[in-house]
Amino acid sequence: MIQLLRKTVLPLLLLVSFYNFKSFADQTNPFSVEYPSIIVAKVKQTITIKTNASFIDQIKSDQLQILINGNNTTYEIEDSNLKLKYKFTQKEVVQIQIGEFADTIEINPIPLWLSILPPLIAILMALFFKEVLLALFIGLFTGTLIIYSYKGTSIFIAFFKAIFAISDTYVINSVHDSGHISIIVFSMLIGSMVTLISRNGGMQGIVNILSRFANTAKSGQLVTWFLGVLIFFDDYANTLVVGNTMRPVTDRLKVSREKLAYIVDSTAAPVASVAMITTWIGIELSYIQSATVQINVSESPYSIFLNSLPSRFYPFFTLIFMLFLIYKGKDYGPMYKAEKLARQNHISSQDSNIQSSNGDNELEMAADITPKWYNAGIPILIVILGTLAGLLYTGWDASVWADTSLGFGKKLSHVIGASDSYSALLWSSLSAVLAAVALTLGQKIMSLQETSDSLLKGFKTMLTAILILILAWALADITKDLHTADFISNILISVNIAPQLLPALTFVLAAVIAFSTGSSWGTMAILYPLILPASWHLSHSFGMIDMESMNIFYITVSAILAGSVLGDHCSPISDTTILSSLASSCNHIEHVRTQLPYALTVGAVSIFVGLIPAAYGVPYWIIFPVGILSLYLIVHFFGKKVENK
Known part of the structure; x- marks a missing residue:
């Protein structure tokens, strides 16, 4: 019996004692430390200290100091947790000490x-x-x-x-991410709509009407440019609607898919970034406000936005540059080769790849159907007008609309800026698909089975592009976790420059970050709170008065946005660049390769003719004519004539 007790009860008592001792030890340890799951060197990162309310009261009363490796540090209190900022530099033993208690761990940060x-x-x-x-x-x-x-x-x-x-x-x-899911569903719905309105003869009907205005390669490109400017309120809707609508027209007119993708891509974001009623407004105003709070600038974010518009040279110059290319009928670089091939009945230099990846053979009109433009026109108008209506509905604010101090334009911009663009896009695209189905079945153009098959084939055509989007977003998350933007920013900001050169440097910095991360909005989120306060303090450190400093501030606001758009245009991992390739059924790398020289050309003119002179006080009424003339001369002397049949 004693032996049994020795083998069973005593070990159990020891276990209970150990448990009680462990619990006692846990109770006497007043805090635990959580480090970031991914620690990168030379970047301030958040360390979370979890503790109890009584221990926090002791810290608040200055009875206890928080030390990291012996140095006093600042902290924030959030839900009974302490948030510390610490910059890891190299492999080291980090000790956090609060009073008589300490937590020690060896950290090996990832080199930046x-x-x-x-x-x-x-x-x-x-x-x-x-x-x-x-x-x-x-x-x-x-x-x-x-x-x-x-x-x-x-x-x-x-x-x-x-x-x-x-x-x-x-x-x-x-x-x-709900926004990413919305883009995927929106893209699939647009794909199904395009397939259905192509099969029911609606797209051919639109092509027949546009043919009256687009009967040459030049006029076809001009109509594409005009539609791109017309759909100004959202770059995603712009890209998918214009690309899918104009592709049959430009194919017939022997315009290369590369040129179509360039026009689609280079009207979408530039127009959305300068128009005063777009889905970009809300996010940009919030970024600007986060910067103005840091430097106590009383001017409203919307006023800063308006004052920055004249110096958004890259978007304006891009739109004008395209017009010169179309008007002169000239191209250069890889685009010239693509256009020459297209005039020789090769729609794209990578046509076989496009066919297999995007399923163009599924877009042929069904047999024995009379083309009617409204079978496509009505669904497309529903996408355009429905998106605008959705933006107004989701962003409606009665207090803004009742404010008599605001003009109509400002009220409308505030409403659309505060809207839920993803919901608006989903509502409009789903409504357009339902309208296309109703038109097809109502006129007995196709059977229910054929209509369903067309919708499913439309989903299928989007799968490759959606896979690319998902991987691009995942790569963007990697760059965020590894603080790629901080690495690039640290290199360029470390250069001690005059305030007048800061906008140009910021433009390059934004372009490099957007190119590396594939996100113009992500770039703006990083640089607005980082660069705008720096531009204000740098200007004052050089003895500038507030008015002069605000001029640099306005131009820097523009430089961040414009540089983000440029980098986004050049990046093969950008979602809008991918969507442009998708909507135009163009090989993605060919789109990037042919667009790159044009984007860099306009970017160079924007820096040397626009940003630098503007920062030194050259009036805009001089800058814009000189910039436009420079672009015209580049097209005239460097462009080669492409035969317009």
């Missing part, structure tokens, strides 16, 4: 310079090997391998963890 490798490898592979999906996957794998290699695991273990992290972390997170 490694953060540039994932996007750089993805971009270079995409450009050299022309395989976007593989390039994006390898970029993702590079990023996750870097992360897990610095988490104390062997290279062999890190290799497999990197593969698993791509699927169960970054890819899942990219499609978990």
Whole structure:
């Protein structure tokens, strides 16, 4: 019996005693520390200290100091937790001490310079090997391998963890975002609508009408440009509607898919970024406000937006540059080659790839159907007008509309700026699909089975582009976790320059970040709160008065946005660039390769003729004529005539 007690009860008592001792120890330990899951060197990151209310009261009463490696540090209190900011520099033993208690851990941060490798490898592979999906996957794998290699695991273990992290972390997170899901569903609905209105003869009917105005390659491009400017309120809707609508027209007129994709891409964001009633307004005003709060500027964000409009040279110059290319019938670089091939009955230099990836054979009109323009015109108008109505509905604010101090334009801009653009796009696209189905079945153009098959085939045509979008978003998350933007910013901001040169440098910085991350909005989110206060303080440090400093401030606001649009245009991992290729059924890498020289040309003119002279006080009424003349001369002397049949 004693032996049984010794073997059963005593171990149980020891276990209970150990448990009680552990519980007592836990109770005497007043805090626990949580470090970021991914720690990058030379970037301030948040350390969370979890504790109880009584211990926080002691800290508030200055009875206890919070020390990191012996140095006093500032903190914020959030839900009984303490938030600390700390910059890890190298492999080190970090000790957090509060009173007599301490927490010690060895940290091995990821070197900041490694953060540039994932996007750089993805971009270079995409450009050299022309395989976007593989390039994006390898970029993702590079990023996750870097992360897990610095988490104390062997290279062999890190290799497999990197593969698993791509699927169960970054890819899942990219499609978990409600905005991303909205874009995917919107794209699929647009794809199904386009397939259906092509099969029921509606698209051919529109082509027949547009043929009256677009009967040459030049006029076809001009109509495309005009539609791109007309749909100004959202760049996603602009890209998908204009590209899908004009593709049959430009194909018939022997305009290359590359040229169509360029016009579609280069009217969408530039127009949306300068128009005063767009889905960009709300996000941009919030970014500007976050910067003005830091420097105590009393001017309203909307007023700053309006004052920055004249110096948004890249969007304005891009729209004008395209007109010169179309009017002169000239092109240069890779675009010239693509256009020459198109005039020789080769729609695209990568036509076979387009056919297999986008399913053009599914867009042929069904047999024995009379083309009627309204079978496509009504659904397309529903997308356009429905999106605008959705923006007004979701952003409606009675107090803004009742404010007599605001003009109609400002009221409308405030409402659309505060709207839910994703909901508006989903409502309008779904309504358009239902309208297309009703028109098809109501006129007995196709049976219910044929209509359903057309919708499903429309979904199928979007799958490749959606996969590219998902991987691009996942890669953007990698660059965010590795603080790629901080690495680029640190390099360029470290240069001590005159305030007048800051807008030009900011323009380049924004373009590089947008190119590397594939996100113009993400670039603006990073740079507005970072660069705008810096421009204000830099101007004053050089002895400028408030009026002069505000001029630099306005131009810097424009430079961030314009540079973001430029980098977005050039990046093969940008979602809008991908959507432009998708809507135009153009090989994606060919679109990037042919658009790049044009975007860089306009970017150079924007810097040397626009931003730098404007910062030195040259009036806009001089800058714009000189800039326009420069673009005309570039097209005239460097462009080669493409025969317009």
